[in-house]
Amino acid sequence: MRRYGIPAAALRLATAAFGLVLAAGAATAVEWKLGHILPPDHPSNRALEAAAKEIAERTQGRIEIKVFPAGQIGNAKENLTAITLGSSQMAFDGFGILSQWNKRLSVVEAPYLVKDFEHLKRIVASPEGQKLVDELRQKSKIRILDVWYYGSRHVTNNKRAINAVEDMAGIKLRVPEIQLSLEWAKAMGMTPAPMAFPELYLGLQTGVVDGQENPLPTINAAKFYEVQKHLALTAHLVQSVSPLVSEDVWQAASEADRAVVLEVMRKAGETSNAEIVRLEQDLVKTLEAKGMQVTRPDPAPMRARMVPVAAKFEETWGKGVYAALAAVP
Structure with a gap:
């Protein structure tokens, strides 16, 4: 049989080839580049890479996330x-x-606002927390897909063991040059001393500063246990990281593919969170074994000292925002 002078076999081949072209076009991957500054072996990066692989498989290649860790394509x-x-x-x-x-999002990193990571998730999910997240999406077109645990910051020093807030009095503490960090140190009775991180080990060793505050992995990796005697598990700042996506890119994806991305990212977050919690627990024992004396001061009196500090930032955060977030159980 011939149609319009074309042999039937040739017509079947052409039709099949056209079908393959259409199928290939439908399966063409949309590449989403994801850059961040954490090292390749960080639990969160490993979780992101596993999530990217699963998302590509479950969307049949429609979304391929390429992860670029360690600042490969830019700083934060x-x-x-x-x-x-x-x-x-x-x-x-x-x-x-x-x-x-x-700028209103800085309230989420107010010291002692957050009690632990589960509390942080409830704060972000609260009506006031969602207002802040929605503002970011609407004004800057950045969507937060999930909230993952990054770690909690703790205080080390050479002066004395910190069993209560009163024990912080007079400690010269290195802090980042961030206004909120400076005000927190003052409220605790310490003397804040901004210093570049690469200079910190020598500063602690020579007594230019008495102490510093950082997450446990940083304290261990920087070998501060060699030049610091006391570790107070203050957890004054519970920090998170989030997978973020362009709102325009997000809306361009199908509803079904967006559901896959959300499900996989949340599952990956749970894996990363569990690993970081385990690492922190192990590091307390590790640092004790390396000679640090560990204390666990009551955070309630420290939290109370932050209330007047928060009032100084109300103009930035918005009236009543800090109080509303602090009231989240």
Whole structure:
């Protein structure tokens, strides 16, 4: 049989080839670049890479997330800027850097606002927390897909064991040059001393500063146990990181594919969170074994001292925002 002078066999071949072209076009991957600054072996990066693989499989290649760790395609600010400019589709970072796009988000990193990571998740999910998240999405087109645990910051020093807030009096503490960190140290009775991180080990060793505050993995990796005697598990700042995506890119994906991305990212977050909690628990024992004396001071009196400090930032955060978040059980 011939149609329009074309042999039937040739027609079947042409039809099959056209079908293959259509199928290939339908399965063409949309690449989402995801840049962040954590090292490749960090639990969160491993979880992101596993999530990217599963998302590609479950969307049949419609969404392929390419993860670029360790600042390969930019520092924290550059990665987020790339989302807003459209040169990247995703990033992975926390509320501190996001507050450069919505300054009200800095309230989430107010010391002693958050009691633990579960409390942080409830704060973000609260009506006031969702207002902040929605503002970021609406004004800057950055969508937060989930909240993952990054770690809690603790205080070390050489002066004395910290069993209560009163024991912090007079300690010269290195803090980042962030206004909120400076005000927190003052409220605890300490003398804040901004110093570049690369200079900190020598500063502690020579007594230029008495102490510092950082997450346990940083304290261990920087070998501060060699030049610090006391570790107080203050957990004064519970920090998170989030998978972030351009709102325009998100809306361009199908509803079914968006559901897959959300499900897989949340599952990956649970894996990363559990690993970081385990690492922190192990590190307390590790640092004790390396000679540090560990104390667990009551956070309630320290939290109370932050209330007047929060009032100084109310103009930035919005009237009643801190109080509303602090009231989340």
